[in-house]
Amino acid sequence: MFELIKGDLKFKQDWFLSQKSWFVKNVRIFLDPGTIASTVYRYGSWTRTIKVSFIRALFRIPYFFLKAIVVTGFGIYIPSKAKIGKGFTIHNFSGIFISEGEMGENVIVFQGVTIGHLRGQPEPPKIGNNVLIAAGAKVLGSVTIGNNVVIGANSVVINDVPDNCTVMGNPARIISRETNWMSEKLAGNDNNY
Structure with missing residues (x-):
């Protein structure tokens, strides 16, 4: 749990x-709503790994209170069943819903993002590594x-997206197949951001 929180921070x-x-x-x-929400999620996810049911229940009680504060106070919902890799970042807050799916490492989520089920499709979305989901x-x-x-602002993604793409629109369409936003940023070339 602490390694994941450290990676997120x-x-x-x-x-x-x-x-x-x-x-x-x-x-x-540490006062940022996104940081608080991701830390509460990490704690809740960790509590699910406790084998002894009585002890697990004791640790889950504070999680439920903290989660209620995050949902009602910040408008961010992340279930503890979700599987999210390190480097998970929520920038801004409000109107964020993340389902029980899987996310890789270094995923950035902005305000107003929904990652969830569609009627008739039982599986939630699977998100890879180094993904930016805009407002x-x-x-x-x-x-x-x-x-x-990169998923552009206000886009609606209902189809698979291959690696190294930027998608935009409703429904989202590929507008670039040469996305390297993460490598440029990590190399210090962030003039376009």
């Missing part, structure tokens, strides 16, 4: 707070999102 510090002061990167980050985007149904993908 480091990714957020490197991605969004790299130009900010020490105070913002190391203190204020208002919806990823719906039994779709697979590849690695190194």
Whole structure:
């Protein structure tokens, strides 16, 4: 649990707070609603791994209270059954719904994002590594999102998206097959962001 939380914090510090002061990167980050929500999710996910049911129940009680605060206070819903890799970052808050699906590492979610089921499709979406899901985007149904993908603002994804693509629109269509937003950012070439 702590390694995943540490990975989430480091990714957020490197991605969004790299130009900010020490105070913002190391203190204020813990007051950010997205950080609080992802930490509560990590705690809830960890409690599911406790084998002894009585002890698991004791640890789940605080999780339910914390989750209620995150859902009602910040508008962020992430079930503890979701499988999310390290480097999970929520930028901003409000109107975020994430289903019980799977996400890889280094996934960024902005406000107003929904990742969920569609009627008649029992499986939730599967999200790869290094995916940016912009504000208002919806990823719906039994779709697979590849690695190194950008989903544009207010897009509705109802079909699979291959690796290294940028998609936009309703329904989302591929507008670029040369997406390398993560490698440019990590290399320090962030002039376009």
